Each structure stands twice: as C-alpha cells, then as structure tokens.
Amino acid sequence: MRGFAVVLFLLGAIAVAQTPATPVPVEAEPHHQLTFENARIRAFIAEVPPHQQTGLHRHEREYVAVELVDGQTTATRLGEAPITRKFKVADTRLVTGAPFAHVVHNDANTAFRAADVEMKEPQGEAKPARQPTSRYCNPGSKTACVTEGYLFCTQRFCASDVTMGPGAITSHHTHATDHMLVAVSDYQLSDKVDGKGAVLRKVASGHVEYIPAGIAHQLTNVSDKSARFIVIVFQ
Numbered sequence: 407m408r409g410f411a412v413v414l415f416l417l418g419a420i421a422v423a424q425t426p427a428t429p430v431p432v433e434a435e436p437h438h439q440l441t442f443e444n445a446r447i448r449a450f451i452a453e454v455p456p457h458q459q460t461g462l463h464r465h466e467r468e469y470v471a472v473e474l475v476d477g478q479t480t481a482t483r484l485g486e487a488p489i490t491r492k493f494k495v496a497d498t499r500l501v502t503g504a505p506f507a508h509v510v511h512n513d514a515n516t517a518f519r520a521a522d523v524e525m526k527e528p529q530g531e532a533k534p535a536r537q538p539t540s541r542y543c544n545p546g547s548k549t550a551c552v553t554e555g556y557l558f559c560t561q562r563f564c565a566s567d568v569t570m571g572p573g574a575i576t577s578h579h580t581h582a583t584d585h586m587l588v589a590v591s592d593y594q595l596s597d598k599v600d601g602k603g604a605v606l607r608k609v610a611s612g613h614v615e616y617i618p619a620g621i622a623h624q625l626t627n628v629s630d631k632s633a634r635f636i637v638i639v640f641q
Contacts, residue, residue, distance in 0.1 A: 452522055464507040480510075
C-alpha cells in the first residue's frame with residue numbers, strides 16, 4: 407500500500423514537472439485553432455482527444471464558449487480549485503474573469519470540441535433572456551420549422567440558439583446591428599439578401615460567420631439535415 411502511494415506521488419510530481427511554468431497565449435496552445443478575427447472578435451475551435459488535456463494557456467479577454475458535443479471537462483485555473491462541468495451540445499455561456507490561465511482536461515471517452523469567441527471589448531454581465539422560445543413552420547409542414555431559444559443578454563449583445571429543419575424558411579428580417587452565426591452543426595443555407603439575390607452559405611461545425619449591420623434577408627435550409635447555430639446579435 408505504501409509503495410502504491412509512492413508511485414502516485416511520483417506520477418503527480420512528473421505531471422507537475424511537465425506543466426510549463428509560464429502559460430502560453432491561447433493562440434499558441436496546440437489544441438486551439440484560430441478560425442476568424444476582425445476588429446471586434448477572435449474565434450477559435452478547441453479540440454481535445456479523450457482523456458487528454460490542453461497545455462497551460464492564458465485568456466486575456468472574456469469569451470463566449472459554445473459546446474459542439476456532449477461531454478465533461480475539468481478546468482483548473484492557476485491558483486484555484488478544479489471545476490468539473492457536464493454539458494450538452496449547443497450549451498453556450500460567457501466565460502468571465504479574464505485575464506486568467508488554465509488547463510482543460512477532457513474527462514470523456516469521446517473528443518471534446520468547442521467554439522470559443524473572444525470579445526475584444528468588455529461585454530458586461532450576462533443575464534438570462536426573458537423572451538419565450540419562438541417556433542414557426544413552413545405552411546403545411548410539421549418538420550420544416552424554425553425554432554429560436556433565447557439564451558442570455560449582456561449590455562453589448564444577446565445570444566440565441568436556432569434550429570432550422572430541412573427546408574425551413576425564416577421570416578424576412580432586418581439586422582440594424584452586426585451579428586454572427588456560430589455553427590453548431592454543419593449547415594447549408596440559401597441566403598436571399600435584398601438587392602443582391604441569393605447566395606449559398608456552406609459552413610462547417612465550429613466556424614463563425616460575421617455579418618455587418620444593415621442586411622435584410624431570408625434564410626432557407628437547403629440541406630436534408632437540420633441546421634443548428636448560435637446567433638450573437640450586438641446591441
């Protein structure tokens with residue numbers, strides 16, 4: 407029994423020795439891929455194999471984390487106790503407290519994937535949305551439907567979870583401010599933009615589309631599979 411305890415102690419000492427003393431910036435951490443950047447945001451896809459972990463890395467700004475799979479992780483910030491989270495695909499939250507450095511361990515038997523959208527300006531406190539879920543369907547259909555669940559708002563943006571069934575068509579709508587779509591699933595959407603005609607948006611899970619203010623359009627899911635994405639609308 408004493409020998410087993412010694413082995414555990416040595417393994418722990420080795421693990422600590424292998425952890426870098428200085429955290430690297432998130433963009434330099436090998437499990438994070440930068441996929442988009444503009445003056446307002448940086449977007450990453452984070453991927454960690456089963457029962458592995460990221461290196462120690464630093465987040466200088468708060469970010470919106472969108473889970474792309476079901477899973478469980480244990481995150482340990484420097485100087486703090488570990489926090490274990492179970493989550494479902496499309497769970498979305500604002501991660502605050504930056505700057506901070508942490509290691510994220512994937513506790514699951516499947517790969518961890520998430521989209522992290524870093525905000526370059528403070529966004530304020532996140533508060534649950536009070537707006538009820540919206541759902542409407544194409545005439546005569548029970549599956550070609552658009553469902554929008556409102557998640558939370560800060561002083562600077564609101565987030566919602568949108569699912570479009572195969573063939574579903576959104577209402578015609580206008581965006582007075584910038585907004586973006588974070589793809590939870592792969593999707594193919596025909597986007598009919600006023601004055602410009604239709605364009606095809608083909609986006610892979612985890613990637614971000616950033617759309618400037620002033621667009622008036624209508625979306626159609628042209629795939630035979632449901633499309634799911636998180637919409638972030640800036641105030």
